[in-house]
Amino acid sequence: MDITRTLPEECIAKIISGTSPRDACRLSLVSRAFEAAATSNFVWERFLPPDYQEIISSSSSSSASLNMLTKKNLYFHLCDNSILIGNSNNTSFQIDKLSGKKCLMLAARELSIIWGAGDTPYYWNWISSTQSPVLPKSRFSEVAHLRSVCWLEIKGRIETKILSPKTKYGAYFIYSMENGCYGFQTPVKVSIRLENEVEGGDAINAYLNPRIWSGTHDQQQSNEELLQINQQDGRLPIRREDMWMEIEIGEFFNGSQVDNHGAVEMCLKEVQVLNGKSGLVVHGIELRPKEES
Known part of the structure; x- marks a missing residue:
């Protein structure tokens, strides 16, 4: 049975959000329905640190431009690019690509x-x-x-x-x-x-x-x-x-x-x-x- 025909995209996204960033990328290749769910903001916001908005707002980088990214693009941007945070810009923040930590x-x-x-x-x-x-x-x-x-x-x-x-x-x-x-x-x-x-x-x-x-x-x-x-x-x-x-x-x-x-x-x-x-x-x-x- 094709579960994509019986489950709405929101349910598939909730299931995928309980996996890992790597699994979400793999599941996006299964079908168009899985791709839509696995790339959704709902899924990738779950993979971001809970306080990511607070971290971004304390960054010397443009928080406005970062917040314009989809949650998946934001995740990988923070994996590949460190941002300076805090009042003195003497601490850098990044995300571990495999775990989101x-x-x-x-x-x-x-x-x-x-x-x-x-x-x-x-x-x-x-x-x-x-x-x-x-x-x-x-x-x-x-x-x-x-x-x-x-x-x-x-x-x-x-x-x-x-x-x-x-x-x-x-x-x-x-x-x-x-x-x-x-x-x-x-x-x-x-x-x-x-x-x-x-x-x-x-x-x-x-x-x-x-x-x-x-x-x-x-x-x-x-x-x-x-x-x-x-x-x-x-x-x-x-x-x-x-x-x-x-x-x-x-x-x-x-x-x-x-x-x-x-x-x-x-x-x-x-x-x-x-x-x-x-x-x-x-x-x-x-x-x-x-x-x-």
């Missing part, structure tokens, strides 16, 4: 960087991301550039209520290394903890400079080569499609809205060896959903 990134200006406030330019300075000919393209107007420190400590904090509930998240430090960087042969320590948890936050080794593994400073290894290296001693970075490097800080589960975790705190530091360090460029810290294993 929120992805958020804190700019370097939103992080707590020891000696990096700008009043001690001998240690850190802030450079325009649009004027640098060598840096990858940034989402934000400026990035933090490490000139010279011995004590490296960078922290980020974000309220869990603005993330998607019932979601496993990974937190990633996004950065670049200048030619001539030094002091990163020693691993840094990365840790993450939910604010209301007594336990957690165990520090793990992370090697920011992948070139230390190659035996030469003028040869950049590929992601595949890095993944083949023995990682028992610590985490290694990968190069992203946008040409920034990322290294995982850790992961956490964001429960329901009533769990009241408060905030998640992320930390990257090297405060033991205290050797001179230079050449690190900080883009920010990104939080995005991880697939459940």
Whole structure:
């Protein structure tokens, strides 16, 4: 029996809205009736975050132009394009294409960087991301550039209520290394903890400079080569499609809205060896959903 002849489009759309964005795209190929239902605003509004209107209205992008899009086009626009939100434009928002969950990134200006406030330019300075000919393209107007420190400590904090509930998240430090960087042969320590948890936050080794593994400073290894290296001693970075490097800080589960975790705190530091360090460029810290294993 052809259910498209017995069920109205609204019923088919309600059924499809209980699936996933991927399933909706597949079901749109079944028939014209399924295509009409699977591309409807009703279905794709269900896949958008519940507070998407509030997020868009807080964006520096034109909320009027975004609201003119169909809900399906808006969904994929927010998957493929990050938008800056908040009063300071130092947080970016995007949607995970497979799940519709929120992805958020804190700019370097939103992080707590020891000696990096700008009043001690001998240690850190802030450079325009649009004027640098060598840096990858940034989402934000400026990035933090490490000139010279011995004590490296960078922290980020974000309220869990603005993330998607019932979601496993990974937190990633996004950065670049200048030619001539030094002091990163020693691993840094990365840790993450939910604010209301007594336990957690165990520090793990992370090697920011992948070139230390190659035996030469003028040869950049590929992601595949890095993944083949023995990682028992610590985490290694990968190069992203946008040409920034990322290294995982850790992961956490964001429960329901009533769990009241408060905030998640992320930390990257090297405060033991205290050797001179230079050449690190900080883009920010990104939080995005991880697939459940």
